[in-house]
Amino acid sequence: MSRTGASLSEDRRPEGESGDEPATDLAFDEADRRLLNDFQRDFPLVPRPYAEIGREIGVGEQSVLGRFSRLKGLRALSRIGAIVAPQRTGWSTLAAMAVPFPRLQAVADLVSSNDAVNHNYEREHRFNLWFVVTGPDQAAVQQTLAEIETETGLTVLDLPLLESYRLDLGFPLQWT
Amino acid sequence: MDVSLEDRQLLGALEDGLAFEARPYAGLAARLGLSEMDVIGRLKRLIADGVVRRFGVIVRHHELGYRANAMVVWDLPEDSVPAVGRTLATLPYITLCYRRPRRPPDWPYNLFCMIHGRDRAAVEALVEDATRQAGLTGRPREILFSKRRFKQRGARYGAPQPASLGPASVGS
Missing domain, CATH: 3.30.70.3460 (Alpha-Beta Plaits)
Known part of the structure; x- marks a missing residue:
């Protein structure tokens, strides 16, 4: 698999280093909180999932995309992804x-x-x-x-x- | 059930996360040589079949203020592990609950749970609650609080990649 050293070193930032202060709750408004909490399961499997999420929480598709990017930048969001059952694909x-x-x-x-x-x-x-x-x-x-x-x-x-x-x-x- | 090569490639392409673009499944499909609806259909089937246990937002709990996490391990008679495990699994604050092998003499524990909390005292209170609820008072147990986190990212199973999925396609 191809991966860059840059992303690996980012993954390896240990806790407690200066500059690694956790994001605080204050950084999240109600829409952010719903984005983090409400879509941990059953993420929409439709061609435009971020538009559907926006309709559910009352913001536009571009706002959803911008918020997820920001939450990832704040390191509150790891990713939108699949948790694979252990020992099913490897x-x-x-x-x-x-x-x-x-x-x-x-x-x-x-x-x-x-x-x-x-x-x-x-x-x-x-x-x-x-x-x-x-x-x-x-x-x-x-x-x-x-x-x-x-x-x-x-x-x-x-x-x-x-x-x-x-x-x-x-x-x-x-x-x- | 074996997972097909195409499905393994799809899961491999998702290991870095769904792209933040209006039609992320179309982007995945283009990288994999599939159609958008095929990608969506495959994901639905992987979820229905239990290969994918959840699909969605994966948060970093520490950054959200969950500063403490503990792995709690018990040494239980093998035949009691499934019932206890299922009881513990019903508690909302237990995020993982697995049976694993003992490794005597170093490691006598065969039931593992993970608990996240805002601080150490909160996690300790949850461990005591779980111990009571599962009838485990007095059973050999250890609580392994995490200290430093050296590395945290999603699993990478090394799924075979189609030729088109090289570094050049990142960011496409």
Whole structure:
């Protein structure tokens, strides 16, 4: 897949860096809030979806397009997209590592730089680095985990989904 | 059910998100060599078949003020996991709930949930509520709050791409 380094580095901005202050609720008017909250599921599958959304919330198509662009610029909106059921079009796993703290940033950077990794978080636990690896099949994902083990000299826990009771369906946003 | 090559290419082309243009499905269709109505029809069928679990706005919770998120894990007898998982899944603040394998001796936990909240105290209160509601009081459990977020983006499955879907077509 073709991707630019620029978009990857944007994805990798860690929390807490200066300039990464979350957008505040104050930046969102009622139309913005409805755009973020009301279309997490059942996005219109019609030739002009933004016009249909505009009719629902009482603004024009161009306003909807401009607002979504702005919300993306504010990093409140990740994207309008599809959440694919795990292991239906490929393979994914949740992986965890217990990284000695002095090495954590370097190991996290190495893991994040792997294109097969999407989420990568530090968590409060002896297993302190948690990331999701995806690939076209299970063998490809396990190859990625093996590469990370080789590159770091650390063991990776491979915790693939066995059964899903609830997959990300979005949830009602509460505005303070 | 196997997902067709065309559908995998369509999902791959959507990984960066739907374009902000008046007719975004027509733009996708042009990149994939399909018709606009074919793209719309394929997406409808992928949703109906459960391959796509939701199609829509994907927000960044941290940026919307949900500063705390915790992965809550339980060590439960295997045969009780499905019923407990289904109970937890009914709670509105549980966004993900999965059974995963134990990895003894390092990792004894086999049920995983994700909870987002405005702050740590809010998430802790939700974890206690979930524990009560699912009858899990006293069960071995850990709460893994997130600290730094090193990377967050949508999954990329490496779907085979049609020749036309190269860097040159980005922004078309």
